Amino acid sequence: MLRSQSLKQPSRLARRQPASLQSRLSSSVRSTPTPASPRPSTSSRLLLGLSGAGALAAAAYTVSTWRDGFAMDAEPGKKGWETSPGAGMTTTGDGANGKGGLFHFKPHVFLWGRNSHGVTSPSSADSAASPASSxxxxxxxxxxxxxxxxxxxxxxxxxxxxxxxxxxxxxxxxGAGFQPSGHVERTVQGRDIVKVAATQEGKVFGLSKKGDVFVWAAEKEMQKVEGGKRAIGGIELPRSQEGAGWMWALGKGTVWGRGSNDRVETVRLGTDVKLDRGERFTSLSAGASHLLALTNHGRSFALPLCLSANSHGQLGVRSVTLLAPPHPGSSPTSGLSLRLEPDEHLNEMGWEKLPPPPKKLDPLLLPAIPPPTPSQPAPHMDHIPALPTTAAATTPGAESTGSELRLHPDPAHHAALERSIHFCTTLHEIPALRGVEVAELAAGRRHSLARLGGRMHGRVLGWGSNSYGQLGLGSTLSYPSIPAPTEVPFRRSAAYQGASRPNTLECVRVAAGGNVSYFVVEADDGKAVDLLASGQGQFGGLGNGLWAHATSPVRVKTVSGLREWNETTGKVESVGIKDVQAGDGHVAVVLDNAVKNPDGTTFGRDVFVWGYNEHYQLGTGKRSNLPTPQHLAPLPYPRLIESQVAAAGSKPVAVTVSKQEETISSGTTSPMPHKRMQLSPAVPSHATKLPRGAVVEEAICAGDGGSGVYWRIINP
Incomplete structure (x- = not known):
């Protein structure tokens, strides 16, 4: 990866390997072998899935170390793939040359950040550790x-x-929010979930492979159902009828296939409108109080998590149905229908909050006041009239708004009803986006983003809270609340002003976390790829090196406009952005700069992090916030190669290569360490316990005060 636009920069292959190894490896990264080139050996093809700076060194040493029963690691210490027989080792059928080989995949999940509730350092059920002792x-x-x-x-x-x-x-x-012990436990089974959204409102949402959206309680105590019914706040709520009665005999139970776990109550969400034939949900995104869902036909839906779900207009829907009994496959027939109106005073000037005028002033500077009269002996000094009161506050019996509605007179029961999974079981189509094809939905803390597709491909709409400018609408629309979807004017941004103004701008990805929005924008048909950010910059979340808020999108320079030399095309091309994971106050960006070797091995997706770091969620080992993107150290995979080499009594080749790499620099003037975290691209999952044809890759996630890296199935 290059962080320079100069054509004189060396290629990626030359920068990532020691000079002593360049003569042993092919000088072409993406080009295919020429006819005169020898056919890759079986051992070189067995290095599938390796990633990182050591992958190239692995290709050179594989032949000599194959007799010792191990293959060189990709990233220093990363044990993604092994080629030595052992316990649980499986033989793959038919390798690239038809002779087959041995593989064993050893994945790991890495977590870091806030652990006050045992989230980033979980314990198993057979362990005596607890969140309180960690x-x-x-x-x-x-x-x-x-x-x-x-x-x-x-x-x-x-x-x-x-x-x-x-x-x-x-x-x-x-975690402690699940059960007091915090142990890892299997909860919902048989739903074939592919994506989950965790919320702080006591609900977890899951998207199944068939496109259904389910909800279940986050707390283990609330997941239990006794006697088929649950009473919360004095109101009896029926259990979901899915998986019961005659439906159980037709395959919803355990007679055919795997059924839902009876220990956990799950509710399948319905829709207020009928879906088209073949239409199903494909993505979920949850904010602090609202959930957004998108179908494969580009239709947008929203669901409130509590009564304040539309306080800033972030829901996009005002008429909702609450506390309706679930009816699988159809819309609710009864329930509480009400309107969740945004706070109408958000965009008004708070005159009543102005500080009082200073007392020690020259009398000539004070405004003229009428002289005292018998009817008013004390002159009126308040020249700012009070704001008029609303009709709902003055008229007895007036209709209450959603924020004033009480589901139960008892506050404890009211809170329990809001946290119940039966609070709202209906996904409501967003009226303003009806008939508009949406390609991606993202929910921030109290705002929403929609990236459009079809004929309006590349345009972005935003609505909801705009207190910090997180909608990116500019200073002319710097209102605290924008309840209607409004287009983000990228061309008016300061990032595209001046002589270098592009001809075309298209947004290809959006992300939202906390009070910050992120936009991946391609200019001039992909000739330049930029990451723009707008919103709260107090903790460095904008990534532009400043601590100020931005009402208009600003460019994150460290990961924008990156270019590199492509040996195949003989041109300098842009470096794309593979993924943007925005947490509540920090963000992680993965570049699409993986290198593919002639033998088929790939490695090298760089990771950058920045933003809020009070809980060490950035993974730098320090607690200071970062206003600019920064690399991370390589993942601490167990160094099993060194122990295998020592046991075999041979020379520790891995250690020798690692020391050689530590003595060279990155080849650029920017602070890019040679040894850094790089995620492995997509690799086939040979001989694992995964479905046939499954492809896995390393992915990163950013949550509320924590982060993680794991191996993800990209085609479940």
Whole structure:
């Protein structure tokens, strides 16, 4: 990866290997071998899935070390793939040359950040450790032992609990917000979940492979159902009828296939409108109080998590149905219908909050006041009239807004009803986006973003809270609340002013976390790829090196406009952005700069982090916030290669190569360490316990005060 636009910079292959190894490896990174080139050996093709700076060194030493029963690691210490027979080793059928080979995949899950509730350092059920006895923070990436040896479909970290989905689609939960012990436990089974969204409102949402959206309680105590019914706040709520009665006999139970776990109550969400034939949900995004869902036909839906879900207009929907009994496959027939109106005083000037005028002033500077009269002996000094009161506050019996509505007279019962999974079981289509094809939805803390597709491809709409300018609408629309979807004017941004103004601008990815929005923008048909950010800059979340807020999108220079030399095309091309994971106050960006060797091995997706770091969620080992993107140290994979070499009594080749790499620099003037965290690109999952044809890759996630790296199945 290059962080320079100069054509004189060396290629990626030349920068990432010692000079002594360049003569042993092909000088072409992306080009295919010429006809005169020898056919790769079986041992070189067995280095599938290796990533990092050591992958190239691995290709050179594989032949000599194959007799010792191990293959060189990709990143220093990373044991992604092994080629030595042993316990649990499986033989793959038919390798690239038809002779086959031996593989064994050893994944690991790394977590770091806030651990006051045992989220980033979970314990297993057979362990005596508890969240109270563990450290309050995990300063650097460390292996989560109960989750190791697992390839996941998804991972989500909340402030008080964690949620993961294993390769079979079963849900794992842990943390003090799940149960007091905080142990990792399997909860929802048989739903074939592919994606989860963890919220602080006591609910977890899951998207199944078939496109259904389910909800279940985050707390283990609330997941139990006794007698088929649950009473909360004096109101009896029926259990979901899915998986009961005649539906159980037709396959919803355990007679055919795997059924839902009876220990956990799950509710399948309905919709207020009928979906088209073949239409299903494909993505979920949750904010502090609202949930956004998108279908494969580009239709947008929203669901409130509590009565304040539309306080800033972030829901996009005002008429909602609450506390309706679930009816699988149809809309609710009864329930509480009300309107969740945004706070109408958010955009008004708070005159009543102005400080009083100073007392010691020259009388000539004071405004003229009328002289005292018998009817008013004391002159009126308040020249600012009070704001008029609303009709709802003055008229008895007036209709209350959603924020004033009480579901139960008792506050405890009211809070329990809001946290119940039956609070709202209906996804409501966003009226303003009806008929508009949406390609991506992202929910921030109290704002929402929609990236459009179809004929309006590349345009972005934003609505909801705009107190810090997180909608990116500019200074002319710097209102605290924008309840209607409004287009983000990228061309008016300061990032595209001046002589270098591009002809075309298209947004290809959006992300939202906390009070910051992120936009991946391609200019002039992909000739330049920029990352823009807008919103709260108090903790460095904008990544532009400043601590000020930005009402208009600003460029994150460190990861924007990156260019590199492509040996195949003979041109300098832009470096894309593979993923943007925005947490509540920090962000992690993965570049799309993986290198593919002639023998098929790939490595090298660089990771940058910046933003809020009070809980060590950036993984730098320090607690200071970062206003600019920064690399991380390589993941601490167990160095099993060194122990195998020592046991075999041969020379530790891995250690020798590692020391050689430590003596060279990155080849650029920018602070880019040669040894840094790099995620492995997509690799086939040979001889693992995964479905046939599954492809896995290393992924990173950013949550509320925590972060994680795991191996993810990209085609579940």
């Amino acid at each position: 450290s309050q923070t995990v300063k650097r990436p460390s292996i989560a032992s109960p989750l190791s040896d697992l390839v996941l479909r998804d991972l989500a970290l909340s402030a008080t609990y964690g949620v993961a989905v294993d390769a079979n689609g079963d849900v794992l939960q842990w």
